[in-house]
Amino acid sequence: xxxxxxxxxxxxxxxxIYRWTWTMAMSIAHRATGAANYVGAALVATWLVAMxxxxxxxxxxxxxxxxxxxxxxxxxxxxxLVHHMLGGVRHLVWDFGHGMEPGQRMAMARxxxxxxxxxxxxxxxxxYFVMR
Amino acid sequence: xxxxxxxxxxSMRTPxxxxxxxxxxGHGVEHWWVHRLTAVANIPLIVAFIxxxxxxxxxxxDAAVRTVSHPLVAILLxxxxxxxxxxxxxxxxxxxxxxxxxxxWKLVAVVANNFYAAVIAVxxxxxxxxxxxxxxxx
Numbered sequence: 001x002x003x004x005x006x007x008x009x010x011x012x013x014x015x016x017i018y019r020w021t022w023t024m025a026m027s028i029a030h031r032a033t034g035a036a037n038y039v040g041a042a043l044v045a046t047w048l049v050a051m052x053x054x055x056x057x058x059x060x061x062x063x064x065x066x067x068x069x070x071x072x073x074x075x076x077x078x079x080x081l082v083h084h085m086l087g088g089v090r091h092l093v094w095d096f097g098h099g100m101e102p103g104q105r106m107a108m109a110r111x112x113x114x115x116x117x118x119x120x121x122x123x124x125x126x127x128y129f130v131m132r
Numbered sequence: 133x134x135x136x137x138x139x140x141x142x143s144m145r146t147p148x149x150x151x152x153x154x155x156x157x158g159h160g161v162e163h164w165w166v167h168r169l170t171a172v173a174n175i176p177l178i179v180a181f182i183x184x185x186x187x188x189x190x191x192x193x194d195a196a197v198r199t200v201s202h203p204l205v206a207i208l209l210x211x212x213x214x215x216x217x218x219x220x221x222x223x224x225x226x227x228x229x230x231x232x233x234x235x236x237w238k239l240v241a242v243v244a245n246n247f248y249a250a251v252i253a254v255x256x257x258x259x260x261x262x263x264x265x266x267x268x269x270x
Binding site for chain 2: 058127
């Protein structure tokens with residue numbers, strides 16, 4: 001009976017039909033980095049609580065963050081924060097009704113990715129060479 | 133509030149409901165607005181947070197405690213925790229409402245989301261206060 005009841009009219013196309021564009025990619029990247037930052041907040045809480053706990057706990061947590069896996073996670077977290085912030089600024093610009101034209105939309109979407117990578121690298125380079 | 137209904141005579145809403153502007157959920161634009169408010173606050177706060185964390189990267193525990201217990205640093209960190217945990221709670225609720233279609237699981241997920249944000253916030257605030265106030269009392 002299901003065949004009888006199935007609608008014969010065409011359904012509206014879903015996401016997989018469309019060619020990927022910068023705005024689509026950066027839209028889902030904004031959501032993904034937001035979710036990553038959500039998980040990353042637990043790292044910040046762990047770090048702060050360890051600091052309040054005492055020198056032993058702090059050394060252990062710092063030891064993990066200083067390991068290769070720890071540094072990889074923190075580098076990803078840094079990029080995620082920077083990318084989400086740039087994406088957020090893009091959304092705030094849109095909230096004021098600017099940057100909606102096709103060229104502007106694509107340029108802003110590209111900018112979030114192309115600016116977040118060098119900015120993240122700059123944060124890490126400054127940390128390694130200035131703060132040490 | 134602008135009355136932009138196509139035909140006011142066809143609306144089922146009462147004039148009081150319309151003028152309150154709180155919508156079916158009774159919350160109006162609060163979720164959207166607080167999300168934007170915390171987004172704007174997060175920009176300077178996360179920049180400050182990254183600078184603070186970067187400056188502590190190669191510091192031993194006692195130097196880190198000294199920095200975090202500085203009034204300006206402690207206040208900036210507390211503001212960051214308040215703004216960020218609220219922003220992430222609101223953002224994750226949007227993700228849950230978009231992707232979790234089952235009513236029961238949606239409720240479970242939204243409750244868990246609120247609990248997670250509260251635990252992160254309280255853990256961070258406890259740590260910052262213990263570190264910064266401890267230096268006065270000790």
